[in-house]
Amino acid sequence: MSQVLHTPPPTPKAPATATAGTSPAGHDLAALAARHGLSVSGARPSLPEYVRQLWARRHFIGAFSTAKLTAQYSQAKLGQVWQVMTPLLNAAVYYFIFGVLMNTRRGVEDYVPFLVTGVFVWTFTQSSIMAGTRAISGNLGLVRALHFPRAALPVSFCLQQLQQLLFSMAALAVILLAFGVPPAVSWVLAVPALVLQFLFNAGVAMVMARVGSRIPDMAQLMPFLLRTWMYGSGVMFSIHHMTGPDSNVPSWVGTLLQANPAAVYIDLMRFALIDSFDGSMLPDHVWALALGWALVAGIGGFIYFWKAEETYGRG
Amino acid sequence: MADTPADKTPADNTSAAGTTPAERIPTVVVDGVDIVYRVNGTGAGRGSATAALNRILRRRKSEKAAGVRRVHAVKNVSFVAYRGEAIGLIGTNGSGKSTLLKAVAGLLPVENGRIHTDGQPSLLGVNAALMNDLTGERNVYLGGLAMGMSRAQIKERYQEIVDFSGINDKGDFITLPMRTYSSGMAARLRFSIAAAKDHDVLLVDEALATGDRSFQKRSEERIRELRKHAGTVFLVSHSNKSIRDTCDRVLWLERGELRMDGPTEDVLKEYEKFTGGPDKKAKAKPATPKPAPKAGAAA
Numbered sequence: 001m002s003q004v005l006h007t008p009p010p011t012p013k014a015p016a017t018a019t020a021g022t023s024p025a026g027h028d029l030a031a032l033a034a035r036h037g038l039s040v041s042g043a044r045p046s047l048p049e050y051v052r053q054l055w056a057r058r059h060f061i062g063a064f065s066t067a068k069l070t071a072q073y074s075q076a077k078l079g080q081v082w083q084v085m086t087p088l089l090n091a092a093v094y095y096f097i098f099g100v101l102m103n104t105r106r107g108v109e110d111y112v113p114f115l116v117t118g119v120f121v122w123t124f125t126q127s128s129i130m131a132g133t134r135a136i137s138g139n140l141g142l143v144r145a146l147h148f149p150r151a152a153l154p155v156s157f158c159l160q161q162l163q164q165l166l167f168s169m170a171a172l173a174v175i176l177l178a179f180g181v182p183p184a185v186s187w188v189l190a191v192p193a194l195v196l197q198f199l200f201n202a203g204v205a206m207v208m209a210r211v212g213s214r215i216p217d218m219a220q221l222m223p224f225l226l227r228t229w230m231y232g233s234g235v236m237f238s239i240h241h242m243t244g245p246d247s248n249v250p251s252w253v254g255t256l257l258q259a260n261p262a263a264v265y266i267d268l269m270r271f272a273l274i275d276s277f278d279g280s281m282l283p284d285h286v287w288a289l290a291l292g293w294a295l296v297a298g299i300g301g302f303i304y305f306w307k308a309e310e311t312y313g314r315g
Numbered sequence: 316m317a318d319t320p321a322d323k324t325p326a327d328n329t330s331a332a333g334t335t336p337a338e339r340i341p342t343v344v345v346d347g348v349d350i351v352y353r354v355n356g357t358g359a360g361r362g363s364a365t366a367a368l369n370r371i372l373r374r375r376k377s378e379k380a381a382g383v384r385r386v387h388a389v390k391n392v393s394f395v396a397y398r399g400e401a402i403g404l405i406g407t408n409g410s411g412k413s414t415l416l417k418a419v420a421g422l423l424p425v426e427n428g429r430i431h432t433d434g435q436p437s438l439l440g441v442n443a444a445l446m447n448d449l450t451g452e453r454n455v456y457l458g459g460l461a462m463g464m465s466r467a468q469i470k471e472r473y474q475e476i477v478d479f480s481g482i483n484d485k486g487d488f489i490t491l492p493m494r495t496y497s498s499g500m501a502a503r504l505r506f507s508i509a510a511a512k513d514h515d516v517l518l519v520d521e522a523l524a525t526g527d528r529s530f531q532k533r534s535e536e537r538i539r540e541l542r543k544h545a546g547t548v549f550l551v552s553h554s555n556k557s558i559r560d561t562c563d564r565v566l567w568l569e570r571g572e573l574r575m576d577g578p579t580e581d582v583l584k585e586y587e588k589f590t591g592g593p594d595k596k597a598k599a600k601p602a603t604p605k606p607a608p609k610a611g612a613a614a
Binding site: 034075143146 | 340341342343344345346347393395417418419420421422423424429430431432433435436437438442443444446448449453456457460461462463465466492
């Protein structure tokens with residue numbers, strides 16, 4: 001069942017006109033409420049107030065995301081071991097298909113670490129956006145029962161994915177060492193890259209949460225859009241090699257692909273972790289790009305989400 | 316119009332408020348409120364693909380042609396609730412009680428009119444925030460945080476919540492996942508978590524019907540206690556007894572209209588006459604079809 005409740009017009013007609021017989025009562029009630037400083041129920045808070053409310057709920061956001069993460073494997077016999085097992089098995093499958101069966105390198109050194117890094121980092125963005133799309137429409141019960149800034153939901157789902165990724169990163173470190181990639185100081189760069197990627201993901205998740213709350217069908221459409229995006233982001237291949245000078249692809253295609261946010265964050269992580277993936281394979285101004293995408297998506301997404309705050313849970 | 320009986324009630328004191336200014340502080344002012352649900356996927360085609368397409372294409376045209384049905388759930392209801400009052404909401408199924416409650420909580424938009432509140436009224440219920448796969452203990456924290464309590468506050472109240480729920484009476488169940496609880500146990504824990512917070516304006520939707528007899532008694536006591544701390548309590552219930560035990564004022568909604576507003580005994584007497592005596596007559600008038608509000612009430 002789908003039910004749509006439209007937001008009321010900003011200035012509702014005076015109730016006095018509706019109840020002609022008891023017209024003074026309407027004015028009295030509004031005046032009474034004003035005299036005692038009552039506020040109108042269900043109004044949207046100002047942006048600074050909204051940020052303050054969200055910050056006040058930070059413990060809830062943290063607890064909710066951890067709880068979701070824990071609940072995921074609570075029925076399994078191995079329990080939380082699956083947090084690490086799942087990414088490891090994922091990597092094993094990719095290794096089996098691309099490393100052993102196809103023996104494909106596509107001109108990339110350390111292909112398995114390259115591939116696994118790409119898959120993990122992409123999965124973080126992909127699942128954050130998917131979870132964001134369902135953040136409101138899939139939690140209407142919660143939205144209709146309790147008061148909290150609704151942005152807490154998409155942010156908390158992204159946080160859950162971040163925690164998931166941290167488990168994957170632990171598995172990734174093992175894989176890197178197993179494939180002979182030496183540990184290096186540059187591994188520290190993974191931290192700022194992840195922070196920026198999280199900001200970007202949260203912003204897009206908030207945009208999709210608003211869209212998904214209005215059009216629940218987006219949840220059906222998103223997997224296809226995301227898969228297209230994945231193929232354009234060089235998860236399984238190197239954009240640098242595919243569109244390099246000796247290929248017949250116009251160079252602006254490569255530049256465009258490399259500037260797309262998913263590719264930027266994936267390449268930054270590869271640059272940080274894999275020795276043979278050096279700076280020459282990165283697009284120009286890559287950190288500025290990463291920061292720019294994070295700020296544009298993060299701030300823009302937050303404001304876009306806030307603009308419809310009072311309508312969530314009503315569609 | 317439902318206004319006539321309502322005019323002879325305590326709500327009418329609003330106009331006489333000038334005579335006793337200091338005593339009564341309003342906490343909720345409901346001012347000529349209409350609530351309308353619009354339900355998609357009804358009418359021609361019964362939600363088939365062509366009907367959906369039709370709805371998208373003719374979006375801006377008449378709602379009826381697009382298969383959108385309007386359900387007028389609450390019609391021009393006005394009342395004022397004061398600090399220290401416990402107000403019962405009664406009415407037959409689908410009369411708009413839960414819908415009105417949700418609107419007071421600010422969770423549903425109103426079509427016309429305004430609802431003014433002192434602070435944030437909260438619905439008593441954290442069911443939606445709890446997770447069956449987590450232990451009772453973690454759910455106490457999760458539910459508390461969802462209601463806006465701080466970790467320190469929850470820690471302070473933790474033992475109180477567990478004792479009140481009686482979950483640990485039959486062994487150490489609080490450290491087991493909630494999916495292993497019996498439905499009664501789970502309902503008791505949910506009520507205990509929800510009732511742990513002091514609310515300015517507390518809205519209770521038939522929560523008293525959960526648990527065994529001894530727990531019902533305890534929850535009634537807790538509601539009374541909350542009422543002392545809190546400003547105002549609203550209680551939706553089909554049990555006239557629990558309304559009698561907890562409320563001193565009753566609003567009677569029927570088919571979305573405020574039929575009566577007054578002291579508990581007076582209203583309940585009329586209501587019992589309406590539902591108990593001429594039972595057939597009540598059934599002869601079918602209530603407005605209202606799928607949406609009840610679905611919301613289950614949340």
